[in-house]
Amino acid sequence: MINSNIEIVQDDDRRHVFHSWSAQRRPEPLVVVGGGGSWFWDAQGKRYLDFSSQLVFTNLGHQHPALVKAIHAQADRLCTVAPSFGSDVRGELARLIAERSPGDLNMVFFTNGGTEANEHAIRLARHHTGRSKVMSAYRSYHGATAASITATGDPRRWGSEPGIPSVVHFMGPYLYRSAFWATNEAEECERALAHLRQVIEFEGPATVAAVLLETVVGTNGVLVPPDGYLAGVRSLCDEFGIVMICDEVMAGFGRIGEWFAVQAWDVTPDLMTFAKGVNSGYVPLGGVVISDKVAETFRERSYPGGLTYSGHPLACAVGVASIHAFEDEHLLEHVRALGEGVAGPQLRSLAERHPSVGEVRGRGLMWAVELVRDRSSREMLVPFNASGPASEPMARVVKACTDRGLWPFTHFNRIHVVPPLVITEEELGQGIEILDQALTVADEYVRS
Numbered sequence: 466m467i468n469s470n471i472e473i474v475q476d477d478d479r480r481h482v483f484h485s486w487s488a489q490r491r492p493e494p495l496v497v498v499g500g501g502g503s504w505f506w507d508a509q510g511k512r513y514l515d516f517s518s519q520l521v522f523t524n525l526g527h528q529h530p531a532l533v534k535a536i537h538a539q540a541d542r543l544c545t546v547a548p549s550f551g552s553d554v555r556g557e558l559a560r561l562i563a564e565r566s567p568g569d570l571n572m573v574f575f576t577n578g579g580t581e582a583n584e585h586a587i588r589l590a591r592h593h594t595g596r597s598k599v600m601s602a603y604r605s606y607h608g609a610t611a612a613s614i615t616a617t618g619d620p621r622r623w624g625s626e627p628g629i630p631s632v633v634h635f636m637g638p639y640l641y642r643s644a645f646w647a648t649n650e651a652e653e654c655e656r657a658l659a660h661l662r663q664v665i666e667f668e669g670p671a672t673v674a675a676v677l678l679e680t681v682v683g684t685n686g687v688l689v690p691p692d693g694y695l696a697g698v699r700s701l702c703d704e705f706g707i708v709m710i711c712d713e714v715m716a717g718f719g720r721i722g723e724w725f726a727v728q729a730w731d732v733t734p735d736l737m738t739f740a741k742g743v744n745s746g747y748v749p750l751g752g753v754v755i756s757d758k759v760a761e762t763f764r765e766r767s768y769p770g771g772l773t774y775s776g777h778p779l780a781c782a783v784g785v786a787s788i789h790a791f792e793d794e795h796l797l798e799h800v801r802a803l804g805e806g807v808a809g810p811q812l813r814s815l816a817e818r819h820p821s822v823g824e825v826r827g828r829g830l831m832w833a834v835e836l837v838r839d840r841s842s843r844e845m846l847v848p849f850n851a852s853g854p855a856s857e858p859m860a861r862v863v864k865a866c867t868d869r870g871l872w873p874f875t876h877f878n879r880i881h882v883v884p885p886l887v888i889t890e891e892e893l894g895q896g897i898e899i900l901d902q903a904l905t906v907a908d909e910y911v912r913s
Contacts, residue, residue, distance in 0.1 A: 471496055471508040485609075486621070500527030503888040505872075513867070514896050516884050517874035521683065521715050522741035525790055526885035532747050535786035539779050548575075548775040555776035558784040562743075562754060565724040565788070568733030570754040574768075575776035579714030579740035580608025582751040583677065586736045587612045588770055589753065590675035590708035593762045597630070598668055600661075601677040602637035604685040607712055616677055619685050620850045635664045637678065639688050641824045641835065642843065650691040658697040670705035675736075680726035683715035684876050687826060687833035695732040702735070708759065709734040714751065718742030719791060719886050721829035722801035729828070735759055742886075744787045750780035800886050804829040807890055808882060811897045821846060821907035832882040834900070836862070839912045845878040846907055858910050865903035871896055 475493050483489065496508050503526055506512045518524065525532060539554065546552055559573040574589075576582045587599050601607065603618035614621065615628025622628070636644045638657040645656035665673055676698060682688035695711075702709040711734040716726035719742060723729050727737070736759060740751030774780075791797065804827070812832055816822040823837035836846035836859070847859050859875055866873045866880075874881040884896065 474508075502526045502528075503885045503892050511870065513870055513872040514884070514892060514899070515872050516866075516882055516896050516900075517872055518883050518885050519746065520741075521720070521874065521881075521883045522746035524719055524742035524886045525745040525787060525796075526887040529745065529790065529887070531786045531790045531793075532745060532783050535782045536747065536779060539782035543778055545774075546778055548771065548773070552776060552778050552781065554778050554781040554785055558781040558788075559776075561785060561788045562739070562752070566737065566754045567725065567728055567731075569757040570733065570737055571757055572755040572760045574753045574755060575781070576740070576751040576753070576772055577749045577774055577777075578608075578751040579712075579738065580610045580613045580751075581772065582714065582738035582740055582753050583607040583613040583616065583710075583712060584610050585770055586710045586738050586753045587616065587675060587677065589736060589755065589759055589768070590710060592769070593759045594674040594706065594708060596672055596674035598633055598673045599631065599675045599677055600633045600635055600664065600668070600673060602679075602682070603634045604637055604639060604682055604688065605677075605679055605712075606684045607677065607679075608714075631672075633664065633668055633673075635661055637682065637688065638691055638694055639686065640691070641826070651693075654691040654694045654697065657691075657694060658701070661698065662701055665701065665705060665707070670707070673705065673707050675708040675710050676702055677710040677712060679712045679714075679716065681716040681721060681828070681831060683831075684881075686835075686876075686879060687831055687881055689826060689828050690730070692730070695727065695730045699732050699734070708736060710736045710738065712738050714738055714740045716831065718787075719796055719800055719829075720831045720883070722797055722804060723829075724797070742787075744780060744783035747783045748777065748780035750777070750784060794887070796886050800829045803888070803890060803893055804832075807893050808832055808897070811894065812882065815897060815901050815904070818901070819904040819908055820911045821904060827882070830882070830884060830886055830888070834880045834882065834904075836878045836880070836904075836907050838910050844912075846910060847878050849877060851877070858907065861906045862903055865906045866899060869899045869902060871899040871903070873900070 474496050497505050498508050499506050504512050562573050563571045601616040605618040607613040607616045612629050614625045615632045618634050638653045640653045647653035711727050713725050717739045735756045737754040744750050812825045816825045821836050824835045838844045847856050
């Protein structure tokens with residue numbers, strides 16, 4: 466029986482749970498005991514509007530009845546089976562994903578999450594091309610296993626170095642903090658592509674197996690690519706025989722109002738990774754959607770990789786139910802409508818009222834509010850990769866949110882607005898109103 470005594474729960478956690486990305490001498494974690502829809506609550510009964518979708522994965526919210534029912538039904542029938550056997554729900558989910566993927570992405574290799582998906586995408590690309598180098602952006606996060614953490618560009622990579630060999634980083638487009646001195650999106654796109662071409666040429670095109678990029682950069686800024694950028698990367702990959710891998714772990718499954726974000730720009734990669742929103746994290750699941758061309762490489766040749774729980778029936782059953790729920794509830798249309806009619810306008814209005822807001826950007830239900838001390842110089846509210854006392858301004862903003870019952874997602878100097886896709890217009894407005902109140906704290910640090 467699960468213990469409901471809050472003190473015992475916290476003591477067990479403190480003594481026996483080793484937490485990721487954390488010093489283990491840390492404040493007691495909030496103990497969550499329940500959830501429903503866009504909300505969750507703690508042991509004292511305090512409710513929080515989940516503007517983080519946990520770690521941007523509860524796309525269908527908490528305790529969605531169709532997903533819970535699918536778990537029960539599959540558990541009653543067959544809890545697990547090895548990946549070498551056929552499974553009806555595994556095959557059905559693979560078909561449903563392929564049917565909703567762009568172009569000739571027709572086969573799915575299932576993993577337990579996003580980091581393994583990127584790990585195997587890199588391996589697939591290397592074996593398909595016979596080349597070793599993988600290129601990825603500095604502003605990126607691809608996971609925490611050996612290859613995926615080396616491909617990651619942000620500071621979470623540092624503690625795992627030296628990583629795997631033959632990974633090269635480049636600068637992606639980010640107009641607000643342009644590395645290319647661009648003044649508009651067209652310039653940023655053109656110059657970012659010229660930079661990528663130059664890095665490929667300097668590294669030797671015949672040595673490059675893959676370009677790996679988040680279709681919409683997630684944790685590192687909600688960086689929506691300028692029109693033409695993804696098509697330009699596709700063109701470069703075609704020119705040099707390089708595999709294009711789109712990491713859709715965060716942006717996929719409805720987050721921007723499309724099944725997969727690449728579809729907003731009519732681009733088809735060679736490999737596409739997913740996790741998170743495929744079944745809202747109810748049971749761990751991820752995977753790689755594979756093009757016919759790459760799959761053909763392994764038609765007669767064995768693929769050197771696998772996972773004990775690849776395509777776990779419980780996880781796949783929830784994935785099948787999730788896709789049907791998306792369509793039954795018209796969620797892609799719902800997300801587009803909320804993004805265009807509520808999130809975008811209300812966040813931009815909020816920016817006009819708060820001098821601490823440097824930029825608002827996003828699409829669908831994936832937005833970033835970038836906080837600054839000075840709009841002219843664009844000095845970040847907290848320094849890059851800040852910790853300790855230097856991070857206090859953001860910590861105060863977060864506390865102002867949680868005190869009011871809003872659970873935000875933050876990274877460096879940004880608040881990301883990434884609620885469950887089932888959120889109502891009223892709930893979304895309520896969350897933005899709380900954020901509006903909390904930003905008065907950030908305004909205190911603005912240089913007059």
